[in-house]
Amino acid sequence: MKKYTIGEIAAKYHVSVPTLRYYDDAGLLPFVKRNANGQRVFTDDDLGYLEVIDCLKRSAIPLRDIRTFMEWCVQGDATLPQRYQFMIDQEQALEQRIQVLQANLAFLRWKKWYYAHANEAGTEQLFFLPNTTQVDPKWRAQYLADHD
Amino acid sequence: MKKYTIGEIAAKYHVSVPTLRYYDDAGLLPFVKRNANGQRVFTDDDLGYLEVIDCLKRSAIPLRDIRTFMEWCVQGDATLPQRYQFMIDQEQALEQRIQVLQANLAFLRWKKWYYAHANEAGTEQLFFLPNTTQVDPKWRAQYLADHD
DNA sequence: ATAACGGCTCAAGTATACTTGAGGGCAAGG
DNA sequence: CCTTGCCCTCAAGTATACTTGAGCCGTTAT
Structure with missing residues (x-):
């Protein structure tokens, strides 16, 4: 089986x-082995584990949650229910965060139009x-009418 | 015009x-006034400004970027081009961040199925x-076939 | 009048996620 | 043989975004 260094x-x-070393210290990589020189x-x-970590990190999941999941992974089949629930x-x-961002995007588009x-x-x-410096609601109404 | 305290x-x-005080110190609220007691x-x-700040914060925009925008707001019409570009x-x-999250969501759904x-x-x-502990690609293919 | 309630400042502390620096090991190439 | 390159640990530093604590002021309720 092909082997990879930390640099690769x-x-x-x-x-x-x-x-990567910081992640290892933080317990995100319980699956990594060491060679005779401690490397x-x-x-x-x-690689499959690393893809999961990558996905969770891009989703801004806290490291401790990722750590919990990775520990379940190396514990084997006994933790399958927890991993499913995770x-x-x-x-x-x-899904909820994407919905929030979609709402924010809609708001930014209205501001862009403005x-x-x-x-x-x-x-x-x-x-x-x-x-005042308050926007007359009629403009918001017009924007919504024009963008539906 | 109705007035509001920091608590409200x-x-x-x-x-x-x-x-809120931290935001003010950080320059996010250049529009707030003080009364005779310094409050x-x-x-x-x-309120319109605060909605913008709220939206940008929920979108995880760094405070210094929000600060820049709010400073443009109080500088008046001369900064309209910068605000439009912002x-x-x-x-x-x-849009790009939402696309990344959509891809991550698709990955999580595959893992959930798994x-x-x-x-x-x-x-x-x-x-x-x-x-190995590598997932046979045939399962991924089957998942994709079943979820299209 | 005095205590509670909210407001204020300034300094220090906390959490998260890294980054940087010092000091050292092992193996391959000139 | 010794320099280069990549690996290692451990400690300390940085950035962001707040939170907490000490000490104080002014208005309001008892």
Whole structure:
């Protein structure tokens, strides 16, 4: 089975070597072995684990949660229920976070529209209610009417 | 125009009072005024700004970027081009981040399917290539065939 | 009038996730 | 043989975003 050094794995997953060592210290890599010189040795078997870690990290899951999951992984079949539940929970959490970001995106697009028009006019004044800097709701209504 | 204390604003936006003060110190609230006793006073005019901050924070935009934008806001019409460009940039960045999260979600769903089946069987063994802990690609293919 | 309630500042502490630096080992190439 | 390159550990430093604590002020309720 092909073996990989920490440097090769770092390049493959676009992280620094110290970061990988930090992850190992933090218990995220309980599957890595060492050679006679004490150097970390990664194998093809480990790549699947590393992909999971990569996915969870890109999803901004805290390291301690990733650690918990990886520990279950090396404990074998006895932890399959926990790992299944973990995936159910993470799926739900991620769905919710995506929904929040979709709402934020909609808000940013309305603001973009607002600034596109303000920029063209050279002033925000036309949007404001008299003697305030509050945007007249009619503009928001018009934006929504135009973008449906 | 209605006025609000820092405590009222904190309750409205689900943040702590010290957090709001920290934001003010960090330059995120250049629009807040003070009363004769040095207390922060928020007005209806400010609520629009606070919504923007809330949106950017929920999108995990760094505070220094939010600060830059809020400073442009109080500088008036001269900064409309920068603010328009800011919205364009943030829209694009957020679209990309949502795409990454969608991909991560797809991965988590595959893993959920995997653990659902492993859990039912009581073991992961049936998924592995002989003498490895690598998942036989045929299972991934089957999952993709079943979920399209 | 005094205690509670909220507001204030400033300094220090906490958590997370790394990064950087010092000092050292092992193996391959000139 | 010794320099280069990659590996190692351990300790300390950095950045971000808050939180906590000490000590104080002004308004309001008892």
